[in-house]
Amino acid sequence: MSSTSQVQGRLQGVLSTLKDGLVGHRSASTSSKLPALSAPVKLGAVELRNRNIMASLTRSRSVPTTIPNDANFEYYVQRARSSGLVLTEGTVIVHQGTNWPNAAGIWSMEHARAWKRVAGRIANNDMPEQKLAGKPVPGPSAVQARGGEGLFERFGLDKSSGYSMPEPIEDPTTIIADYKNAAVMAKEAGFDGVELHSANGYLVHQFLDFNSNKRTDEWGGSVENRCRFGLETLKALISIWGPDRVGIKINPCGGYDDVGMPLEETKETFTYYIQEILKLKLAYIQLVNYLSQMDPEFDGKKRGTPHDVLGTYGPLIKDPSNPATSDTTKLLLNGGLNPDQANELISSQLIDAAVFGTLWISNPDLQTRLEQGKELNTQPDHKTFYGFPGDDPRVGYSDYPDAA
Numbered sequence: 001m002s003s004t005s006q007v008q009g010r011l012q013g014v015l016s017t018l019k020d021g022l023v024g025h026r027s028a029s030t031s032s033k034l035p036a037l038s039a040p041v042k043l044g045a046v047e048l049r050n051r052n053i054m055a056s057l058t059r060s061r062s063v064p065t066t067i068p069n070d071a072n073f074e075y076y077v078q079r080a081r082s083s084g085l086v087l088t089e090g091t092v093i094v095h096q097g098t099n100w101p102n103a104a105g106i107w108s109m110e111h112a113r114a115w116k117r118v119a120g121r122i123a124n125n126d127m128p129e130q131k132l133a134g135k136p137v138p139g140p141s142a143v144q145a146r147g148g149e150g151l152f153e154r155f156g157l158d159k160s161s162g163y164s165m166p167e168p169i170e171d172p173t174t175i176i177a178d179y180k181n182a183a184v185m186a187k188e189a190g191f192d193g194v195e196l197h198s199a200n201g202y203l204v205h206q207f208l209d210f211n212s213n214k215r216t217d218e219w220g221g222s223v224e225n226r227c228r229f230g231l232e233t234l235k236a237l238i239s240i241w242g243p244d245r246v247g248i249k250i251n252p253c254g255g256y257d258d259v260g261m262p263l264e265e266t267k268e269t270f271t272y273y274i275q276e277i278l279k280l281k282l283a284y285i286q287l288v289n290y291l292s293q294m295d296p297e298f299d300g301k302k303r304g305t306p307h308d309v310l311g312t313y314g315p316l317i318k319d320p321s322n323p324a325t326s327d328t329t330k331l332l333l334n335g336g337l338n339p340d341q342a343n344e345l346i347s348s349q350l351i352d353a354a355v356f357g358t359l360w361i362s363n364p365d366l367q368t369r370l371e372q373g374k375e376l377n378t379q380p381d382h383k384t385f386y387g388f389p390g391d392d393p394r395v396g397y398s399d400y401p402d403a404a
Contacts, residue, residue, distance in 0.1 A: 011106060011182045011237075012056040012087045012195035012249070032371040034339055036346035041084070041353055043330050044244030044283025046192050048084035051346055051353035052367045054360045055334055056087040056195070056249070058100055060386050061393040066092060066105035068114040071393040076118045078398060079360055082367035084353065088118075090197050093182035100386075106182045106189070115189035172219050172229050175203070180236040193245035194237055196230070199288055201257025204230045208269055209259045227273045234280055243281045249334075250274070251288035252313065255295030255304025266305050267312060274316050281328045285317055286355060289335030309335075310350065320349045339370050361385070365402040374403040 032038035038050045061071050080086050091106040105111045169175055179196075186194050198204040206212040207229035213220045219228055230248075237246045252270040254260030261269065277285060287309050295304040310333060315322065318331040333345065334355035342354030360366050362380035369376055377400065384396020 011091050011093055011179065011186065012089070012197060033373050034343040034370050037339060037343040037354060038367070038371055039346075041330070043085070043247070043353070044193070044328075045242070046085070046245065046283065048353070050082075050084040050367055052083055052339075052342075052370070053085040053332060053353055053355045054079050054083045054087060054366075055355045055357035056090050056197070057357055057361065058089050058103060058386065059397060060100055060102040061388070061397055062102050062104040063393050064102075066095075066103065067110060068104050068118060069393070071398055072104065073117050074394065075364075075398040078364035078402075079366075082365050083360070084367070087195060087355070088115075088191075090202070091182070091186075093178050106185050107178070108185065109188065112185045112188040115186070115191070119190035119192075168215075172207075173232075176229070176233050176236050179233050180240060183237045183240040187240060193241055193247065193283060195247040195249055195286070196234055196237060197249055198230050199249045199251035200294075201254070201259040204233060205251070205254070205257075205259055208273065209254065209261055210265070211261065212259055223269050223272050226269065227276060230273065231276055231280075234277065234282070238280060238282075244283050246280075246282050247284040247286060247332075248277060248282060249286040249288065252309055253288075253290035253295075253304045253306055255290075255302065258296070258298075258303060260304045263305055263307055266307070270313060271316065274313055278317065278329055284330040284332050284352070286332040286334055287313055287317075289333065289337075291335050310345075314350060318350065318352065362400050363403075364398075364400055369403050372403075 037052055041048050041051050059075075061075070062068055063071075076086060076088070089104055090100075091104050092100075093105075094107050095105075104115075106115065183194050196204065198208070201212075207219065208226050210220075210226065213226055215221065215225075218225055220226060234246065234248065250270065250273070252266055254266070260266070274285065289309050290304060290306040292302070292306075295302045295306075297303065314331060314333075315325065317325060317329060319325040330352040331350075332353050332355050333342075333351045334357070337345075337354055337356065339354075339356075339359075342351075342356075345351045346354065356366065358380060359376065359378075362377040363369055366376070368374075380400075381396045388395045388397065
């Protein structure tokens with residue numbers, strides 16, 4: 001079973017599902033209705049039996065603390081039985097700076113031992129883990145994100161509670177060291193690699209965006225400087241894992257957690273960022289499409305910058321007509337895809353694999369259902385995406401049945 005860990009700093013653990021023991025190896029069906037999606041692929045050093053990848057999904061089930069528990073173990077094992085790759089939930093690299101209670105961590109040996117069973121600015125000062133940190137929420141600059149009001153009410157905080165004002169990070173290399181420590185712990189836990197969370201307005205994304213990054217030193221200002229934090233963090237992860245076991249998640253359209261730049265500046269920033277990432281020869285780059293439901297509205301306007309993510313940045317990574325594009329770094333696409341669309345994009349050599357989120361929540365045997373033409377459960381319980389009623393974390397989490 002392979003998995004990737006995530007840094008809010010968040011780091012995703014990468015779990016490949018070909019390992020012997022915990023999850024049995026099952027070859028792709030030769031009669032699959034989606035042959036391209038069901039075909040094997042190699043991401044860096046990791047061989048996948050199919051190209052159906054489970055997205056990193058925050059589910060807030062590591063109760064009562066940040067240590068992965070029996071419910072987490074059951075949930076991941078269920079989905080590893082048919083997926084090509086499992087990306088763990090965004091895994092917090094330190095106590096400091098999280099807006100998710102009961103999110104799993106990866107900064108200590110205790111976390112590593114628990115995970116072994118399975119293999120910022122966008123925060124609130126009243127979150128339990130933030131209180132334990134004993135430090136303020138960090139960020140590139142003292143720019144408070146909008147949109148938190150009411151968001152944390154579901155966690156028992158006051159309805160007027162919003163995102164905290166971050167304290168500017170004096171020396172970003174200290175945070176990079178936290179990422180490196182998380183990478184060490186992820187390796188100790190037995191993951192197959194790590195994925196840097198450089199999307200969704202979390203810390204790395206905040207450095208990329210000139211609205212949240214107002215620095216005037218070498219970590220801010222120009223495109224090159226704003227990209228420096230993400231690139232140096234990748235180099236730290238590579239120093240532990242090697243490039244062929246490191247991936248990255250990128251969401252150029254922004255929106256979520258109050259990030260996003262005008263289109264011209266967005267394209268300039270992310271084109272440079274991707275070109276520099278390709279020089280590092282990572283296992284893969286995961287691009288995230290624009291999703292309206294993930295884009296908040298302020299003053300009657302959507303916050304994000306919608307544009308064609310695959311059409312704009314895909315050819316930089318994978319272009320069948322251009323031999324100069326990378327043959328090393330694979331291209332994953334996430335966001336708004338259905339299995340038929342994914343199969344067609346893979347068949348057309350526009351992407352190498354597809355990442356699904358919601359479908360994996362309500363279909364623990366998703367790939368098996370697709371290969372056998374069985375009906376999908378498209379009615380997940382949205383009320384249990386980020387929490388659960390009562391005392392049982394399995395509700396709405398690991399209690400979805402396999403197809404009959």
